[in-house]
Amino acid sequence: xxxxxxxxxxxxxxxxxxxxxxxxxxxxxxxxxxxxxxxxxxxxxxxxxxxxxxxxxxxxxxxxxxxxxxxxxxxxxxxxxxxxxxxxxxxxxxxxxxxxxxxxxxxxxx
Amino acid sequence: xxxxxxxxxxxxxxxxxxxxxxxxxxxxxxxxxxxxxxxxxxxxxxxxxxxxxxxxxxxxxxxxxxxxxxxxxxxxxxxxxxxxxxxxxxxxxxxxxxxxxxxxxxxxxxxxxx
Numbered sequence: 001x002x003x004x005x006x007x008x009x010x011x012x013x014x015x016x017x018x019x020x021x022x023x024x025x026x027x028x029x030x031x032x033x034x035x036x037x038x039x040x041x042x043x044x045x046x047x048x049x050x051x052x053x054x055x056x057x058x059x060x061x062x063x064x065x066x067x068x069x070x071x072x073x074x075x076x077x078x079x080x081x082x083x084x085x086x087x088x089x090x091x092x093x094x095x096x097x098x099x100x101x102x103x104x105x106x107x108x109x110x
Numbered sequence: 111x112x113x114x115x116x117x118x119x120x121x122x123x124x125x126x127x128x129x130x131x132x133x134x135x136x137x138x139x140x141x142x143x144x145x146x147x148x149x150x151x152x153x154x155x156x157x158x159x160x161x162x163x164x165x166x167x168x169x170x171x172x173x174x175x176x177x178x179x180x181x182x183x184x185x186x187x188x189x190x191x192x193x194x195x196x197x198x199x200x201x202x203x204x205x206x207x208x209x210x211x212x213x214x215x216x217x218x219x220x221x222x223x224x
Contacts, residue, residue: 004152034212043201044153046212088152090212095205096166097143098213100152 002027006089006101014109019076021104023089026070032095033065033072036088038103044088048074079108114216116202122222123192130188131219135204142185143213144177145201153201159185160207192223 003026013019021035032051036044050056050063050072062075072091076083086103115134123129135142140161145153156175158166161182174192179185189196199220203213 008150032212036212043199043215043218046214049212090152095141095208095211096158097155097168098153100154102150102152 002030002091002099004089004091004099004101006087006104008102009105010107011104012107012109013079015079015081017079017108019079019083019106019108021074021076021087021089021106023072023074023101024070025072025089025091025099027091027093027099028067028070029093030070030091032092033063034090034092034098035061035063035072035074036090036100037083038086038088040085076106079106081108081110084108114202114204114214116200116216116219118219119217120220120222122224125192125194125223127192128188128190129192129221130186131200131202131221133185133187133202133216134183135185135202136214139204139206139214140182141205141207142179143203143205144185144187145203145215147199147201147218148197156187156200189221192221194223197221197223 035048038044048063060077064073088103089101090098092098142159144156147153159179174190177187199218202216
């Protein structure tokens with residue numbers, strides 16, 4: 001059974017701060033890694049993907065991957081109240097199914 | 111084509127009734143997925159189609175659940191003899207071929223079994 005672990009939170013940060021979200025996974029053959037944002041009552045929205053060790057930046061978001069430690073993280077710089085949501089980590093090996101964590105709830109305090 | 115479309119958005123049904131949900135994927139996406147999400151949990155895989163072929167189905171999926179994707183276009187998910195434990199958000203997603211891309215999810219169908 002492939003497992004994806006996330007701290008459920010809630011994580012609270014002040015507006016303008018950096019929010020750091022973490023995820024660990026159990027299956028070493030996992031190839032692709034994703035972060036989804038989910039607002040309450042809405043469906044998940046893809047915000048970042050990462051496939052190679054290291055950092056990948058997209059605007060205020062940076063994804064970090066360390067396959068040796070089986071760890072992937074998401075940094076949100078200059079956090080805004082609109083970033084308040086649940087962040088889901090997902091991993092896959094073949095792409096035929098994704099394995100999701102339970103999500104981390106983030107609240108950005110104005 | 112503005113995204114993945116799911117219908118209905120909400121469904122309330124009595125225990126024991128059958129329900130059917132529809133998903134229209136992004137037209138150029140040949141992969142289609144169904145997931146189920148309950149409160150406080152991440153989405154849980156149900157099944158996967160590539161074109162019209164159902165290539166994977168969760169071992170956790172009861173035989174009361176069936177999915178089809180005729181002609182490789184829209185898909186339906188049917189739940190027979192619904193139970194209260196089936197209450198959840200049912201999410202459809204699609205993607206083009208290539209495991210390196212993420213899914214685009216539809217808005218979901220929220221099922222409540224009373």
